[in-house]
Amino acid sequence: MACEIDPVKAEGFAGSLVEMINQGAMSIMISIGHQTGLFDVMAGMEPSTSKEIADQSGLHERYVREWLNAMVVGKIVFVDDSSTYYHLPMEHAMFLSRKFPGDNIALFAQYIPVIAGVEQKVIHCFKNGGGIPYSEYVRFHEVMAEDSGQTIIGALFDHILTLIPGITQRLEKGISVLDVGCGSGRALIQLGERFPNSVFLGIDLCKEPIEKARKSTEEKGLQNVFFHQADLTSFRPDVEFDLITAFDAIHDQARPDLVLKTIYDCLKDNGVFLMQDIDASEKVYNNLDHPFGRLLYSISTMHCTSVSLAQGGMGLGTMWGTxxxxxxxxxxGFNNVTENRLPHDPMNCYFVVSKNCTNTQASLIELEEIDD
Known part of the structure; x- marks a missing residue:
């Protein structure tokens, strides 16, 4: 029996597809505006010609003009009736410019061209299985570092660390800290500078960010921050730690279960594990209204699932679920897990996990008594 087609629904769906394709194209244009600094230049700038904007940005006018026209039809930038003077309203600039740290959404647009760069390789995996290693993703670590700089670095001391009662005082006294999946080490370096009496170790699977982290540490002359390239699926540090952190790193691991077990084993009795990871449900139906759902499932398909499978891993993906x-x-082995959400970060959940204690507050009190 032939299915009847509702022409209104069909037309509406076709229209939504056209809109999706348009918005996908605009994501790349937004990424270019972010990377070139055009949004930063235009934020607060009076209506200007494409040449004035190009000169101010140090860019070629012809490309800037075409980009501006894309921004105009995307209703991001306004232009006068003569199509001469372009203007970025402050209501838009505050979510596009680095002049507004913490509110900049434009940086997330960079993920689109990053994952698009491996499209053909991912299609090959669809047909043949397997995965794609981290090394194939151009600029991924760079974009992740900028993402972390906004969601983690800016909120680290005033919002994230305060989730663990008493931890700032203990860091000031001096404790041992491990950061799992440390990337280029921006968070750990900030901690090392702020708390010179504590010792920090960052571990990451990839060589490139570790080398960058070591270089930054040397440039700053830090003697209490160290970095090591290793896979925590099989590697176990020969020391134990008072505090272990993992910022947006666990779901990417080949075997998150084994890495979490290593973290448990490396944590001192009554130590604390702080994990930032994606705030979503393991059931897709519960994510229908997730504000970043489409982006996160796309990143999961094109990156997180693939890099795990490339290592013969579980391939849990970005949306593995809280x-x-x-x-x-x-x-x-952890028996006390607390979930926290922070206003500045609608994409992630912050888990505070204590070891061998029914209460995180009690855990820290006991540790302080031992130190005294």
Missing amino acids: ERANRMMRQA
């Missing part, structure tokens, strides 16, 4: 995260932490 439910699964809780189960896996408990299976690793």
Whole structure:
């Protein structure tokens, strides 16, 4: 029996597809505006010609003009009736310019060209299985570092560390800290500068960010921050730590279960594990209204699932879910998991996990008594 087609629904869906394709194209244009600094130049600038904007940006006018026209039809930039003077309203600039740290959404647009760069390789995986290693993703570590700089670095001391009662005082006294999946080490370096009595170790699977982290440490002359390239699926540090952190790193691991077990084993009795990871459900139906759902499932398909499978891993993907995260932490041995959401970061959940203690506050009190 032939299916009847509702022409109104069909036309509406076709229109939505056209809009999706248009918005996808605009994502690349937004990424270019962010990377070239055009949004930063135009933020607060009076209506100007394409040449004036290009001169101010140090860029070629012809490309700037075409980019501006894309911004105009995308209703991001306004232009006068003569199509001569372009203007970025402040209501738009505050979400596009680096002049407004913490509110800049434009940096997330960079993920689109990054994952698009491996499209053909991912299609090959669709047909043949397997995955794509981190090394194939051009600029991924750079974009992740900028992403972390906005969501983690800017909020680290005033919002994130305060989730663990008493931890700032203990860091000032001096404790040992491990950062899992440290990337280029921006968070760890900030901590090392702020708390010279504590010792910090960052571990990451990839060589490129570790080398960058070491260089930054040397340039700053830090003697209490160290970096090591290793896969925590099989590598276990020969020391234990008072505090272990993992910022947006666990779901990418080949075997998150084994990494969480290593974290548990490396944590001192009554130590604390702080994990930032994606705030979503393992059940896709519960993510229908997720504000970043389409982006995150796309990144999961094109990157997170693939890099895990490339290592022969579980391929849990970006949207592994807070439910699964809780189960896996408990299976690793943790018995006290607390979830926290922060206003500045609608994409992530912050898990505070204590070891061998029914209460994180009590854990820290006991540690302070031991130190005294």
